[in-house]
Amino acid sequence: MTQTQDTLSIRQMCDAFDVTPRSLRFYESKELLFPIREGTRRHFTKQDRARLALILRGKRFGFSLEEIRQLLNMYNRDGSNAAQLMRTLDIARARLCAMQAQQDELGLAIADLHLEMAEGQRMLTRMQQASPKTSAPTHHAAE
Amino acid sequence: MTQTQDTLSIRQMCDAFDVTPRSLRFYESKELLFPIREGTRRHFTKQDRARLALILRGKRFGFSLEEIRQLLNMYNRDGSNAAQLMRTLDIARARLCAMQAQQDELGLAIADLHLEMAEGQRMLTRMQQASPKTSAPTHHAAE
DNA sequence: CGTTACGTTTACGTTAACGTAAAGCGCTGT
DNA sequence: ACAGCGCTTTACGTTAACGTAAACGTAACG
Numbered sequence: 001m002t003q004t005q006d007t008l009s010i011r012q013m014c015d016a017f018d019v020t021p022r023s024l025r026f027y028e029s030k031e032l033l034f035p036i037r038e039g040t041r042r043h044f045t046k047q048d049r050a051r052l053a054l055i056l057r058g059k060r061f062g063f064s065l066e067e068i069r070q071l072l073n074m075y076n077r078d079g080s081n082a083a084q085l086m087r088t089l090d091i092a093r094a095r096l097c098a099m100q101a102q103q104d105e106l107g108l109a110i111a112d113l114h115l116e117m118a119e120g121q122r123m124l125t126r127m128q129q130a131s132p133k134t135s136a137p138t139h140h141a142a143e
Numbered sequence: 144m145t146q147t148q149d150t151l152s153i154r155q156m157c158d159a160f161d162v163t164p165r166s167l168r169f170y171e172s173k174e175l176l177f178p179i180r181e182g183t184r185r186h187f188t189k190q191d192r193a194r195l196a197l198i199l200r201g202k203r204f205g206f207s208l209e210e211i212r213q214l215l216n217m218y219n220r221d222g223s224n225a226a227q228l229m230r231t232l233d234i235a236r237a238r239l240c241a242m243q244a245q246q247d248e249l250g251l252a253i254a255d256l257h258l259e260m261a262e263g264q265r266m267l268t269r270m271q272q273a274s275p276k277t278s279a280p281t282h283h284a285a286e
Numbered sequence: 287c288g289t290t291a292c293g294t295t296t297a298c299g300t301t302a303a304c305g306t307a308a309a310g311c312g313c314t315g316t
Numbered sequence: 317a318c319a320g321c322g323c324t325t326t327a328c329g330t331t332a333a334c335g336t337a338a339a340c341g342t343a344a345c346g
Contacts, residue, residue, distance in 0.1 A: 009322085009323085010323070010324095020305080021323085022303095022305065023303080025325090026304060030303095039312095040312095040323075040325085041322095060248055061248060061249060061252040062205075062245070064302075064303090066302095071256075074259060074263055075259060081270075082267060082270045082274075085263060085266060086267060088263065092260050092263070096256050096257070096260070099253050100253060103246055106205075106242055106245065106246045107246065109200075109203075110239060110246065113238065113242070116214075117235050117239070124225060124228050127224075127225045152292085153293075154293085163335080165333095165335065166333085166334065168295095169334060182294095183293075183341080184292095184293065185294095208332080209332095288345105289345085289346095290345080291342100293341080293343105294339100294340075295339090295340085295341105296337105296338085296339090298336085298337085298338100299335075299337095300334090300335075301332095301333100301334105302332100303330100303331100304329105304330090304331105305328105305329075305330075306329075307327090308326085308327090309325090309326090310323105310324080310325085310326105311322105311323085311324070312321105312322095312323090313320105313321090313322090314319100315321105316317100316318090316319090
């Protein structure tokens, strides 16, 4: 229960999260992570691990590191005062809006692409029927 | 019906599509557009306009210019042979898959962000009730 | 004939998110 | 004492999609 030394080296972090040392140092330089500095060495705490998990998720969602930094502040309740919290919420609202717009556009694009692909598929089928390279057994889009 | 001269200057294109000359020249250098070259001047045909429209749509959807170039070939049926068409369809399938994955992840992210924002909102409300700066009339999250 | 307006080419600058190389410190094993 | 490992800092390199500046052509306007 009293685990006093719950900290990872940079290499252990890399292995645990499948990132490069460069990235971790970069994130620290951008103030996304704050490992304990024992002299020159870094020690990543449980907090850092949690933050890194959120960073990686954010990246998958297409956020920039700067945006992620903003959101981390919200997740962490660093800004313990109302004004700061309100600004953070504003940022979140804006991001949310953008994300929803993007999701909608993505939906449209997906539908369009489906249509174009169907058209291409039809053309391909016609072409293959026109010039059968092999004697062509019933080759129905073999997956 | 016999509109022999249906071509736009670079400036007209820029105005029509709200892009910079630099972008158009860049797209040409990347073989996304093929304006007629009368000496040194460019003349953008109806084809170019159609392609540009697709380019801009593709960009909004998050495609890279190289990906867009591939897709333009599909839209245009340039690759009139089956092999080429199949490769193009493969690219499209991959993109489609990625797009759907991204859309799903975006959905998750949106839900998460909603939760976090709700939490932040509750905190804010508590803080405002705890320290009423003004004599505070019934100020219910005035939108 | 000079100057705007519009067009061109060439080429270096910019941002994001690292990659990669160089050079050095501190500890361990032999 | 020295090699090697793991970590460090410093700093230049990379990719995409243009921006921006320089330096020039040419056609019309006054």
